[in-house]
Amino acid sequence: MDKYLWLIPALPLGGFLILALAGKQLSRSSVALVGAGSICLSALVTFVVGGAFLAGLPANAVYTQTLWTWFEVDAFSAKITLSLDVLSLVFVFVITFIGALIHIYSTAFMEADRDYARFFASMNLFVFSMLVLVLADNLLLMYLGWEGVGLCSYLLIGFWYEQPSNGNAARKAFTVTRIGDAAMAIGLFMIFQQAGTLVISDIGTIADTIWQPNSTTVTVTALLLLAGGLGKSAQLPLQTWLPDAMAGPSPVSALIHAATMVTAGVYLVARMHAIFALSETARLVIAVIGAATLLLAGLTALTQYDIKRVLAYSTISQIGYMFLALGVGAWTAAIFHFMVHAFFKALLFLAAGAIIESLHHEHNMFKMGGLKDKMPVVFWTFLAGALSLAAVPLISAGFYSKDQILWYSWTASGGSPILWMVALSGALITAAYTTRMMILTFWGEAHTPVGHLPGRRMTLPLVVLAVFSILAGFMELPHNFGHFTLFSDLLHPVLPETAMRAEIPSEWLFQLLAALATLGGVLLGYHYYYQQPARIESLRRNAALASLHRFWFSGWGFDALYDRLLVRPFIFISKINKSDVTDRLYTGIAGATGEMYKLLSRTQSGSLRWYIMGLVVGAILILGIQIML
Amino acid sequence: MEIAFYVAGTVALVATLMVITRHNPVHALLYLNVSLLAHAMLFYLLGASFAALLEIIIYAGAIMVLFIFVVMLLNLGKETAEQERKWLKPKVWMGPTVLAAVLFAEFLALVLSSGQDAYSPAVVSPRELAVALYREYLIGVELAAMLLMAAVVGAAHIGRHKKLVLHRFLREEKEKEEEKHEETVL
Amino acid sequence: MKTTVSTEVVVLLAGLLFALGIVGVIIRKNIIFMLLSVEIMLNASGLAFVAAGSRWGQPDGQVMFVFILAMAAAEVSIGLALILQIYHQHKSLDIDNLKEMNG
Numbered sequence: 048m049d050k051y052l053w054l055i056p057a058l059p060l061g062g063f064l065i066l067a068l069a070g071k072q073l074s075r076s077s078v079a080l081v082g083a084g085s086i087c088l089s090a091l092v093t094f095v096v097g098g099a100f101l102a103g104l105p106a107n108a109v110y111t112q113t114l115w116t117w118f119e120v121d122a123f124s125a126k127i128t129l130s131l132d133v134l135s136l137v138f139v140f141v142i143t144f145i146g147a148l149i150h151i152y153s154t155a156f157m158e159a160d161r162d163y164a165r166f167f168a169s170m171n172l173f174v175f176s177m178l179v180l181v182l183a184d185n186l187l188l189m190y191l192g193w194e195g196v197g198l199c200s201y202l203l204i205g206f207w208y209e210q211p212s213n214g215n216a217a218r219k220a221f222t223v224t225r226i227g228d229a230a231m232a233i234g235l236f237m238i239f240q241q242a243g244t245l246v247i248s249d250i251g252t253i254a255d256t257i258w259q260p261n262s263t264t265v266t267v268t269a270l271l272l273l274a275g276g277l278g279k280s281a282q283l284p285l286q287t288w289l290p291d292a293m294a295g296p297s298p299v300s301a302l303i304h305a306a307t308m309v310t311a312g313v314y315l316v317a318r319m320h321a322i323f324a325l326s327e328t329a330r331l332v333i334a335v336i337g338a339a340t341l342l343l344a345g346l347t348a349l350t351q352y353d354i355k356r357v358l359a360y361s362t363i364s365q366i367g368y369m370f371l372a373l374g375v376g377a378w379t380a381a382i383f384h385f386m387v388h389a390f391f392k393a394l395l396f397l398a399a400g401a402i403i404e405s406l407h408h409e410h411n412m413f414k415m416g417g418l419k420d421k422m423p424v425v426f427w428t429f430l431a432g433a434l435s436l437a438a439v440p441l442i443s444a445g446f447y448s449k450d451q452i453l454w455y456s457w458t459a460s461g462g463s464p465i466l467w468m469v470a471l472s473g474a475l476i477t478a479a480y481t482t483r484m485m486i487l488t489f490w491g492e493a494h495t496p497v498g499h500l501p502g503r504r505m506t507l508p509l510v511v512l513a514v515f516s517i518l519a520g521f522m523e524l525p526h527n528f529g530h531f532t533l534f535s536d537l538l539h540p541v542l543p544e545t546a547m548r549a550e551i552p553s554e555w556l557f558q559l560l561a562a563l564a565t566l567g568g569v570l571l572g573y574h575y576y577y578q579q580p581a582r583i584e585s586l587r588r589n590a591a592l593a594s595l596h597r598f599w600f601s602g603w604g605f606d607a608l609y610d611r612l613l614v615r616p617f618i619f620i621s622k623i624n625k626s627d628v629t630d631r632l633y634t635g636i637a638g639a640t641g642e643m644y645k646l647l648s649r650t651q652s653g654s655l656r657w658y659i660m661g662l663v664v665g666a667i668l669i670l671g672i673q674i675m676l
Numbered sequence: 677m678e679i680a681f682y683v684a685g686t687v688a689l690v691a692t693l694m695v696i697t698r699h700n701p702v703h704a705l706l707y708l709n710v711s712l713l714a715h716a717m718l719f720y721l722l723g724a725s726f727a728a729l730l731e732i733i734i735y736a737g738a739i740m741v742l743f744i745f746v747v748m749l750l751n752l753g754k755e756t757a758e759q760e761r762k763w764l765k766p767k768v769w770m771g772p773t774v775l776a777a778v779l780f781a782e783f784l785a786l787v788l789s790s791g792q793d794a795y796s797p798a799v800v801s802p803r804e805l806a807v808a809l810y811r812e813y814l815i816g817v818e819l820a821a822m823l824l825m826a827a828v829v830g831a832a833h834i835g836r837h838k839k840l841v842l843h844r845f846l847r848e849e850k851e852k853e854e855e856k857h858e859e860t861v862l
Numbered sequence: 863m864k865t866t867v868s869t870e871v872v873v874l875l876a877g878l879l880f881a882l883g884i885v886g887v888i889i890r891k892n893i894i895f896m897l898l899s900v901e902i903m904l905n906a907s908g909l910a911f912v913a914a915g916s917r918w919g920q921p922d923g924q925v926m927f928v929f930i931l932a933m934a935a936a937e938v939s940i941g942l943a944l945i946l947q948i949y950h951q952h953k954s955l956d957i958d959n960l961k962e963m964n965g
Contacts, residue, residue: 663779673786689875695899701892711905712905750949752955794868800921
């Protein structure tokens with residue numbers, strides 16, 4: 048079965064090619080069939096191949112398939128090689144399965160859009176790029192997928208390009224992630240220069256021999272790779288593009304946040320763990336960035352009005368948890384949280400898209416309200432996703448994955464009480480803004496009349512995702528109850544075990560505190576937004592709190608900061624640079640050419656008589672020369 | 677018999693001069709015919725009897741008939757003559773004539789500088805000509821055949837009656853001009 | 863009847879006829895006259911070729927004349943077709959009316 052591995056990325060690519068080349072000629076139903084069908088088939092192949100792979104897990108736990116040689120330069124040859132191990136299988140599963148659900152949803156969601164084929168072409172290419180990224184066996188091919196993901200995010204965020212703000216959001220996403228990409232490219236050069244290869248498995252085996260632990264080179268290399276991950280995963284300080292990326296259609300947001308794009312950074316760090324394991328500094332940086340991001344994004348989400356922006360900031364915050372886990376060395380916990388997060392975040396975005404669609408493109412939560420009875424399916428599925436996001440104890444998948452991270456953030460070898468404190472307060476904030484979002488959207492008075500309800504093609508993916516959002520958590524139960532470690536056992540051939548500290552406090556206490564934090568957050572939101580909304584008003588009247596609110600609302604002023612620090616100086620310099628000497632030279636050449644052209648074009652008078660005169664004069668000159676000589 | 681050569685040469689020159697100065701196309705054509713016949717005479721005297729034959733049959737015969745046919749078809753007569761008369765002023769023909777004279781003077785200088793050379797022309801028979809044509813110049817003959825073929829097809833294509841077709845740039849220009857014209861009229 | 867011809871006289875005659883042809887092409891306004899003048903120039907060059915062939919007693923000069931003849935026939939047929947077309951479209955044979963292709 049393994050030999051059909053190539054079909055997984057090939058199907059979306061085929062879908063993209065068909066839609067891009069012949070999309071205009073196809074009818075809407077066949078566009079939907081090709082667009083969603085290619086991903087569904089890909090998911091099916093993933094199930095088959097993945098099942099066969101897991102059933103007969105090979106000793107080295109990697110299956111590679113070399114398709115062809117991309118190019119060869121001297122001793123270096125880059126191959127198009129797909130490599131499947133458990134880590135990439137988890138990602139491929141999430142990408143294709145959730146991607147397929149999102150595509151099915153999109154067939155109904157984008158029904159009225161006139162660029163139906165373009166949408167599905169870009170979505171298919173997006174999935175294809177992400178699959179190349181996670182299946183690549185060498186870093187160069189991975190970089191190809193990496194850039195393809197960036198390109199597709201640009202295409203899809205700016206999908207409704209008629210509005211300039213959408214185009215700006217797309218450009219912003221592309222430019223900001225580009226910064227990380229450039230750093231990552233330099234990181235790849237460094238790896239190649241030191242290791243002489245870009246094949247990931249080779250790097251993993253020789254990493255110990257070529258790099259001293261904690262040496263400067265390995266730290267710099269790791270940090271450069273990390274910078275690429277930070278850009279794609281929207282972590283501090285490159286997080287500013289993600290909230291603006293909400294300009295795209297809701298399924299795009301779901302795809303970016305759940306299955307593709309933002310998880311690329313997590314994958315990169317997990318995949319290159321051999322390098323990161325060698326540098327304590329790099330791991331500390333990852334952990335600190337993750338912790339800072341989750342706190343910052345959580346507080347920002349608390350103040351947003353736009354339902355999709357709340358979700359965007361919550362994604363940044365949740366990815367922060369994953370980075371925190373990676374930083375402290377809890378590799379499997381990070382991947383587990385990635386998978387669970389993919390389910391509930393895709394669900395939340397798709398449900399939010401359904402709500403927005405039904406409310407005539409109303410994004411503001413304060414203008415929603417009272418949807419609990421009017422849109423029951425969306426309500427119950429959204430609730431399932433929200434429970435998971437808030438990590439409500441025992442019944443939600445989010446609890447099991449997040450609790451693991453909280454636990455490791457103290458007890459893992461790289462962990463510390465401070466990180467744990469931050470993560471715990473992050474859990475409280477997450478619960479608070481999730482409750483706020485739920486109450487504002489589904490309870491209270493209805494502010495906007497509900498239009499048409501979402502059809503079956505939209506609700507079916509919601510229900511499936513809701514089931515997974517609840518059940519996915521039971522793949523991995525904490526050590527103290529159940530001690531069921533299916534998921535991490537599965538991943539251990541690829542990712543190392545989490546190293547623990549010497550003395551470990553009791554795990555019960557942590558779980559209790561985490562549960563209390565969640566419940567506290569829920570209660571906080573319930574109190575302020577349901578029981579006594581008036582108190583919010585009184586809080587708002589407080590000048591200090593109001594300015595804090597403004598500060599948080601603007602995403603901690605990062606956009607303004609970058610504008611002052613980078614954009615304006617750049618524009619200033621480019622304005623100065625606009626009229627430099629070099630340009631003068633070239634405009635001079637261009638001008639001279641233009642003048643000469645004008646001069647010569649006079650001779651092109653259209654009068655045959657003058658042309659013959661010219662011929663005669665030429666003949667006279669030639670004969671004259673002959674006489675002279 | 678040199679006298680025959682010089683007479684024929686003079687006739688060719690004078691007839692040609694008349695061709696380029698006549699106002700009426702038919703007159704010019706008749707003078708051209710005379711000039712061509714004089715050419716045929718020259719060819720004969722130079723020993724190229726077959727060329728002389730072709731000159732009369734094809735040039736003075738076929739090609740000139742084509743010309744006359746077109747002139748008659750377009751009914752070019754007095755009006756054209758009048759237009760040419762108005763146009764052909766010394767101011768117009770002086771410059772080109774001087775240029776041509778300079779060209780000829782240079783040619784003269786070059787020819788005369790190569791020294792005198794008198795000979796009795798030998799007759800080159802049609803047989804020799806045919807052998808040369810179909811042996812060394814076979815490719816040339818084939819190319820000439822293709823050229824004639826292309827000319828026939830091209831003439832048939834170009835000669836069809838068509839409406840006035842302007843290139844789109846010219847059409848736009850013309851429309852603009854017409855608009856301008858209308859504006860000034862209004 | 864033995865004639866003695868000097869080469870330079872024949873060549874000069876051809877040159878003179880050629881120059882007259884050039885003058886004709888340049889000074890005339892009517893396209894038919896221009897085409898006639900081109901025929902004169904073709905003939906003049908043909909004369910030069912024949913003279914050269916006769917000087918050396920070789921058939922090549924006449925071969926060239928035959929080619930010129932073929933070329934002239936082709937040129938005239940196309941040229942006359944063009945003249946007809948121009949006359950139909952512009953109702954005039956004035957070369958100065960055909961200045962559309964200026965730069």
